[in-house]
Amino acid sequence: MPFLDPSNTLYLIDVSSFIFRAFFGIRPLHTKTGEPTNAVYGVATMLARLVEEAKPELLAVVYDSKEPSFRKTLYTEYKANRSAPPEELVPQFARIEELVRAMEIPSYRLSGVEADDLIATLVRKWCAESPDHKAVVVTGDKDLMQLVGPCVKIWDTMANKFYGPEQVVEKFGVNPEQIRDYLALVGDSSDNIPGVPSIGPKTAADLLREYGTLTLILEAAKNSKIPGKKGEAIRTHEANAKLSAELATVHESLDVVPDKKLLSYHFHVTEHLGTLFAELNFNSLLERWHIKVAENAKLAGGGHIERTASPADLSAQVTGAASGAATRPRPAVPVADQPVSPAVLAPLAPGKFTTVNTDEALAALLKKMERTKEFGFDLETTSLNPREAEIVGFSICCEPSESFYIPVGHRATSETQLEFTKVLAALKPYLENPRYKKIGQNLKYDWSILLAQGLKPDGLGADTMIAAYVLNAEGRLNLAALADKYLNYKVLTYEEVCGKGKDALCFDLVPISLATRYAAEDAWVALILWHKLRDKLKDEHLLEVFARIDMPLVSVLAGMESEGVCIDVPWLQTTSREFGIELRELETRVQAFTHGPLNLNSPKQLAHLLFDELKLPVQSKTKTGYSTDASVLEILAPLHEVPRILLEYREISKLKGTYVDPLPGLRDPKTGRIHASFNQTVTATGRLSSSDPNLQNIPVRTERGQKIRRAFIPSEGCVLIAVDYSQIELRILAHMSGDRELVASFKKGEDVHRRTASEIFGIAPESVNDRQRGIAKAINFGLMYGKTVFGLSQELGIPRHEAKDMIEKYFTRYAGVKRFLDQLILNARECGYSMTLLGRKRVLPDLQSRNPAIRNNAERMAMNTPIQGTAADLMKLAMIDLEDQLTKQNFRARMIIQVHDEIVLDCPKDEAPAVLKLVTEVMESALTLDVPLKVNAAQGANWMEL
Numbered sequence: 001m002p003f004l005d006p007s008n009t010l011y012l013i014d015v016s017s018f019i020f021r022a023f024f025g026i027r028p029l030h031t032k033t034g035e036p037t038n039a040v041y042g043v044a045t046m047l048a049r050l051v052e053e054a055k056p057e058l059l060a061v062v063y064d065s066k067e068p069s070f071r072k073t074l075y076t077e078y079k080a081n082r083s084a085p086p087e088e089l090v091p092q093f094a095r096i097e098e099l100v101r102a103m104e105i106p107s108y109r110l111s112g113v114e115a116d117d118l119i120a121t122l123v124r125k126w127c128a129e130s131p132d133h134k135a136v137v138v139t140g141d142k143d144l145m146q147l148v149g150p151c152v153k154i155w156d157t158m159a160n161k162f163y164g165p166e167q168v169v170e171k172f173g174v175n176p177e178q179i180r181d182y183l184a185l186v187g188d189s190s191d192n193i194p195g196v197p198s199i200g201p202k203t204a205a206d207l208l209r210e211y212g213t214l215t216l217i218l219e220a221a222k223n224s225k226i227p228g229k230k231g232e233a234i235r236t237h238e239a240n241a242k243l244s245a246e247l248a249t250v251h252e253s254l255d256v257v258p259d260k261k262l263l264s265y266h267f268h269v270t271e272h273l274g275t276l277f278a279e280l281n282f283n284s285l286l287e288r289w290h291i292k293v294a295e296n297a298k299l300a301g302g303g304h305i306e307r308t309a310s311p312a313d314l315s316a317q318v319t320g321a322a323s324g325a326a327t328r329p330r331p332a333v334p335v336a337d338q339p340v341s342p343a344v345l346a347p348l349a350p351g352k353f354t355t356v357n358t359d360e361a362l363a364a365l366l367k368k369m370e371r372t373k374e375f376g377f378d379l380e381t382t383s384l385n386p387r388e389a390e391i392v393g394f395s396i397c398c399e400p401s402e403s404f405y406i407p408v409g410h411r412a413t414s415e416t417q418l419e420f421t422k423v424l425a426a427l428k429p430y431l432e433n434p435r436y437k438k439i440g441q442n443l444k445y446d447w448s449i450l451l452a453q454g455l456k457p458d459g460l461g462a463d464t465m466i467a468a469y470v471l472n473a474e475g476r477l478n479l480a481a482l483a484d485k486y487l488n489y490k491v492l493t494y495e496e497v498c499g500k501g502k503d504a505l506c507f508d509l510v511p512i513s514l515a516t517r518y519a520a521e522d523a524w525v526a527l528i529l530w531h532k533l534r535d536k537l538k539d540e541h542l543l544e545v546f547a548r549i550d551m552p553l554v555s556v557l558a559g560m561e562s563e564g565v566c567i568d569v570p571w572l573q574t575t576s577r578e579f580g581i582e583l584r585e586l587e588t589r590v591q592a593f594t595h596g597p598l599n600l601n602s603p604k605q606l607a608h609l610l611f612d613e614l615k616l617p618v619q620s621k622t623k624t625g626y627s628t629d630a631s632v633l634e635i636l637a638p639l640h641e642v643p644r645i646l647l648e649y650r651e652i653s654k655l656k657g658t659y660v661d662p663l664p665g666l667r668d669p670k671t672g673r674i675h676a677s678f679n680q681t682v683t684a685t686g687r688l689s690s691s692d693p694n695l696q697n698i699p700v701r702t703e704r705g706q707k708i709r710r711a712f713i714p715s716e717g718c719v720l721i722a723v724d725y726s727q728i729e730l731r732i733l734a735h736m737s738g739d740r741e742l743v744a745s746f747k748k749g750e751d752v753h754r755r756t757a758s759e760i761f762g763i764a765p766e767s768v769n770d771r772q773r774g775i776a777k778a779i780n781f782g783l784m785y786g787k788t789v790f791g792l793s794q795e796l797g798i799p800r801h802e803a804k805d806m807i808e809k810y811f812t813r814y815a816g817v818k819r820f821l822d823q824l825i826l827n828a829r830e831c832g833y834s835m836t837l838l839g840r841k842r843v844l845p846d847l848q849s850r851n852p853a854i855r856n857n858a859e860r861m862a863m864n865t866p867i868q869g870t871a872a873d874l875m876k877l878a879m880i881d882l883e884d885q886l887t888k889q890n891f892r893a894r895m896i897i898q899v900h901d902e903i904v905l906d907c908p909k910d911e912a913p914a915v916l917k918l919v920t921e922v923m924e925s926a927l928t929l930d931v932p933l934k935v936n937a938a939q940g941a942n943w944m945e946l
Helices: 016-025 038-053 070-074 090-102 115-129 142-147 165-172 176-186 201-211 214-222 228-236 238-248 271-279 283-288 295-300 312-317 359-371 420-431 443-452 464-471 479-487 494-498 512-539 543-563 569-591 603-613 630-639 641-660 703-709 728-737 740-748 752-761 770-784 789-796 800-813 815-831 852-888 909-924
Strands: 009-014 059-062 134-138 152-156 161-163 291-293 305-307 352-355 374-381 391-399 402-407 437-440 460-463 677-679 689-691 718-725 833-835 841-843 894-899 902-908 935-940
Touching: 009 016, 009 038, 009 115, 016 038, 016 090, 038 090, 038 283, 059 115, 070 238, 090 271, 115 134, 115 142, 115 479, 142 152, 142 165, 142 176, 161 165, 165 176, 165 852, 176 201, 176 214, 176 238, 201 214, 214 228, 214 238, 228 238, 271 283, 271 291, 283 291, 352 512, 359 391, 359 402, 359 420, 374 443, 374 512, 391 420, 391 512, 402 512, 437 443, 437 512, 443 460, 443 543, 460 464, 460 512, 460 543, 464 479, 464 512, 464 543, 479 512, 494 512, 512 543, 543 677, 543 852, 543 894, 569 641, 569 703, 603 641, 630 641, 641 703, 718 852, 718 909, 728 740, 728 770, 728 815, 728 852, 740 752, 740 815, 752 770, 752 800, 770 789, 770 800, 770 815, 770 852, 789 800, 800 815, 815 833, 815 852, 833 852, 841 852, 852 894, 852 902, 852 909, 902 909, 909 935
Parallel strands: 009 059, 009 134, 134 152, 352 402, 374 437, 437 460
Antiparallel strands: 152 161, 291 305, 374 391, 391 402, 677 689, 718 902, 718 935, 833 841, 894 902
C-alpha cells in the first residue's frame, strides 16, 4: 500500500467514480428474483479489496449531492450531456448505499456539494493537521489527480493503479498542480467542460511544460508568443479556458473537518452484510469471507448468518458480529444532506487592512518600517511581464496586527492616491537597504519589477513559495494553497477581486477599497506564513538548505532575467527558410510512397501509409488507432526509408516551430533581448528549469540544434563565456560512494569512460575506440540511475546477455558504487525520503508500493535524487558565489543563461581573460569533495562556438 501506518492514513472513497464503470464493465448480473446487481457487485469487490489489502483504520465513503452544485449555476451546460442513468442501474444506487451501511463505513454527503470538493477539503485539512498524516483517495476520476502530492495518493482499485506525482506526470505529462489547467485546456467530455477546441492532451501538456500555468499560457497567446492555430484557438476561446479552469477546480475549504474518532474504522462482517450478500446472491463474497448462510436467507433475505474462521489477513480485525456479539450501526458522518453554510468559502477577517493615501499616513508607515527588522512586501501591477508591468500599488506589513496598501496607479477612480514617483522615492531607502528584510510570495517577480524601475533592491529575507518548495518540492505552492494548508485561512483570490473571463478587470481598474483588502492581505499572509514555515524548516533540518542555497539564488535569477540575452534575428530568419526548404523536400520524398495528398502532421494518415500501404509491422495501438510516435518510428527506421524521413521531418519541424520561428517574437521591444524565466520551484530534484523559451530543450549534439545556439550572441563589444562542469554527477557519485577505484581515476585525471571501457572490454585504455567509450559512458551514467539489463540492451542495441555481462563487470570494478546505490534505496525506504549531500529532501512514499512498476520507479528516484540533487545544489552555490564575486570585483560581466551543468555569461572583451579565470576558480571551489571538480571554459562570438 502507498502508506504503511494505517493509524494515520485516511482513505476516502469517491464511490460515484466506480458505479458507472462497474455497471458498464461487468456483464449483466441479476438475483434469482431478477434484481440487477452488476454495479453493486463491482463496488462490493472494490470495497473488499480495499479492506483486505489496505486494512484501513480511518475510512469514509463520499457521495455526490443530490442537488446541483455551484458549477451548474456557473455553467448551465455543466454535465448537461449526460443522459439519464440506464434503467437497470437506477435501483442499484440505493443498494450501494445499503452496502456501505452494512459494512459500517462512515459516509459524507453535503447538500449542493460534489464529492470532489468534499474529498479535497477533507484531504487538505487532514494532511495539514500533522506531518504524519497521509491520505489515499480511492477514485477513478482524473479531476482528483490535482490533489496528489507527497502526502496524498490516488488509488484506482478497479485498475489496481496507484498515482503519486511521478505517475501523474507519466499519465498526463503534467504535474498534479497543473491538472486543473490541463483540464481547462483539453476539457472534460464526461462533465461537459468545454476546454479549448483543437487543444488535445499532448498540446496541453507541452504548453504547460513550457509556460507552467494557464494564466501564463493565456498571456503568451495574447502576446502572440504561441504561434499558428494553437495560439489562435487559445486567444479565441480564452473565456472558455478560464471558465473550464473554474469548473475543474476542486474547492478545499468547505465547512467540514475530519474527525479521527468518527472516521475510525475496523472491518468486521455484520449480520446486515451477510444478509445483503445473501439477498443479492453474492456467493463468491460469502465464500471469500467464510460466511455461512441458511438457504432460505439466500432466497429471501432472512435466516441465520454465521461467520466461520476468518482468513489470516482479516483475523486481527474480526469483532462484533463475527464473535457473536451485537453490533451497533455506525451513523453517517456527517448526517446526510447537511446544508453548506453560505460562509464556507468566505475569508476570515484578520487584523486591520489600511489604505495609505495621504502624506501623513505615508510618513507614519515609514516610521513603522524604520523600527522593524522585516516586513511583508508585495507589488500589484498591470502585467505578469516585469518589463511591461506598471506598478499599481505597494503592500507592506510590519506586524500581524495591521497591513498597509499604498495605491499609486489606479485609474478611473475619484479615490485619493499618492503620486507614484513620490512613493517610490520614499520607499527606496528601505527597499535597497539590506537591513530591512523583505518577506513575500514569489519575490523574484517583485525584485524584477524593482530592477525594471531602476532600483537596486536588497535585503531579500524570505520567500514563502521557496520555503514551501524546500519543505515539499511536489506540493502546491501558490499563496492560497499555502495559507489554507499551513494557516487554515482562505485568502481573497485575484478572480474574486478582478472577475473572470473576457470581462475581467486589470488591477489598475479595481476600486482602491477592494484592492486594499486583497493586496494588504497578501503581505499580511506572507509575513505570518513565513514564521510558520520557518519553524517547519527548522523541524525538518532544512533551514540551512533554504538560507544558504535557495533563498540567495532568488536575486541572482532576477538579475539574470533582467539582463536577458541578445539574439541574431537575421540568422534565425535564414535558418527558418533553410528548415522550410528541408521540410518541403522531405514531404516530397514521403509523398512518392503514397497515392494522393498526405498530411505529415496527421497521425491517422501516417498510420495508414506505414501500416496499410507499406505493410510495416504495427508496434502499438492508441485509443484512436495505430501509434506513430517517435519510439515506434525508431523501431521501424531500420526497416524502411519512410520512418527515417519522418523522424527527420519531426526533428526539423519541432525546432522550427519551437525555437527558430518564435524566438524573434520573444524579444522585449524595449531591450531587444530575450528575457527567459528561470524557474526555481518546478523540478523535484532541485534543478532549475527555464521557459519563454525553454533553453534546456535546445539540442546540443545535433547540427540543427547547434544552428539555434548560433543565434544567441553577446552584447556589442562583448563575448559570450560558457563554463560547464565536467562529469559532475560521476564526480559526486565517486565522493558519495567512496568507491576507491572511481575516486582514484578522478584524482589521477583519467578519462573515466575510457577506463571503464578498458575494464568492460578487457583491453588497454589506449586501445579503446569511440564506440567502446560511448558504451562505457552509457553504462557509467545509466547504472547510476538504476538502468536495468533490459534498458541498457535497448539503449545500446545489444543482446540482453551482453548487457548483463557488462553490468556485472562494471559492478565488479566499482563494487563501492553498487553498495552505495543499494544503501540509498534502503535508507530511503527506512526514512521515507532521499537526501542530497547538502541536506535537501525528497519524499518517496512509493517505495512502499505493492505495485512493482511503481516501486521500481521510486527506487530509481531514490538513487537519482541524491546525486542529481547534489549537482543542482552545487550549481546554485556556484551561481551565488559567482554573482557575489562579480559584484565585489566590479566586473561588468553578467550571468545570462544557466542550463544543465553550464553557466553562460555576457562579458566585455577586455574583461574576458580575468572573468574566465574567476568563473573557473569559483565553480571548481564551490564545494569540497574527495575528488577534484573540473570545468570546461570557453569564449566565443555566439553560443554555438562555446
